[in-house]
Amino acid sequence: MNCKMNIKGGIRLKGTVTTQGAKNAALPILASALLLKDKTLKLRRVPNLRDIKTMADLLATLGVNVSYSGHEMILEVPSELCWETPANLVRKMRASSLVLGPLVARCGKAVMPLPGGCSIGSRPIDLHLKGLSRMGATIELDHGAVHASAKGLKGCRIYLDFPSVGATENLLMAAVFAKGETLLENVAREPEISNLISTLNLMGARIEERPTGEILVQGVDELDSASATIIPDRIEACTYLLAGVITGGEVKVTDLNINHVDALIAKLEEAGVPLSITGNSVTVHPLNKIKAVSLKTLPFPGFPTDLQPQIMATLSLADGTSIIQESVFESRFRHISELNKMGASIEVQGHTAIIKGVRELVGADVVATDLRAGASLILAGLAACDETNIFNLGHVWRGYENIDGKLRELGGEVSILPVDIIESKVNGVTPEGGD
Ligand code: UD1
16 A cells, blocks of 8 residues: 655654664675575564565565564575576665576576666766676676676686675675685675674685785585574664754664664754763653755765765754765755745755755645655655655555654654555655665
């Protein structure tokens, strides 16, 4: 059913939220199960999200027996796997491309339709393919699909032209069975990659993250059953902290890893937000107006692009003018026109957004164009006077488990309502995509 989120804004949120397992850690870890043969991977703290369901469906079509109960998932992998991935699932989610490396390593071949562009800009997988061919795979593009094959991958040195998260994950999974040593240089250093590496090592892989940033993989012959835990979702945790800030409320987020949220904490401190940090919890305390701050999105440990739309909503109410430079994705500013409909004053110049703080936001009918754009509009709606309706909510379910319930627990007046045909036509429905 097509739904919208209705928010009666202007309420200061107050209370505690527990962080879910990280979507972006769970997705590659699920894909890594494909490296097993007649073995089982048990996972704890798997968030209940649409993207996780898409990956589970993809694995099931390849032959994996997936069972999911609460936040535990069991992946039983047979000796024979199918190596052709269905277009409908790959096109639904870019992260489906994470099965490519494991399939080539395990089956010696894979056919995968190109994931294509999405609503946050063109997102090629050239670095994934270049790395696989360095390891000895033959890559051909035919009728919009990648055909990869290899008679045993071989270890080598691979330098990524950009520290792509997905390419790092795909290549390190492909390298697990490659003969000899694979040295991956200029790789992404996101915490989700460390979670993947520790899970693979629990399965018997030999992967070392060097303090200097490179990843060294010593090829092994096979992997074993294992049981692992997904790390906390830093983007979800930070979204709730910002929900506290934008409403001038008091929100405590528990079960997060403080070291993973440094970039946001630093910016909140700069903006004058009173914070307290204890163990694995962060609390933001009430403040009427934050100071404007400027930032640039960068690969980890820089400020995450997946938090850019949410902090932009928050800064739209700051005292002064903030500048945000988006350096990871070419067009991740589609939330701006929607925020401006709510009274924000944001101007785009190339990859830079200039956010002039306004006195108040006003509720409106707005459309989520991707997952984090949706989160940004929810934050704006919580702070705005009057009612906000957020359409295209499917994007939000891809990454936030029970977001309406969690916001209600904090005192937010949030409800999910069906969308009627007229509303749906007026507001438009775009295909799902994004991070
Ligand atoms: C992952 C995250 C996503 C996050 C992004 C950046 C998952 C499931 N998704 O996406 O939430 O926003 O990291 O932190 O973990 N690029 C190329 N060629 C390639 C690969 C990437 O040009 O072969 C470019 C992309 O177009 C983009 C940039 O590199 O502009 C970053 O992409 P990448 O780090 O690969 O992001 P994803 O792994 O897709």
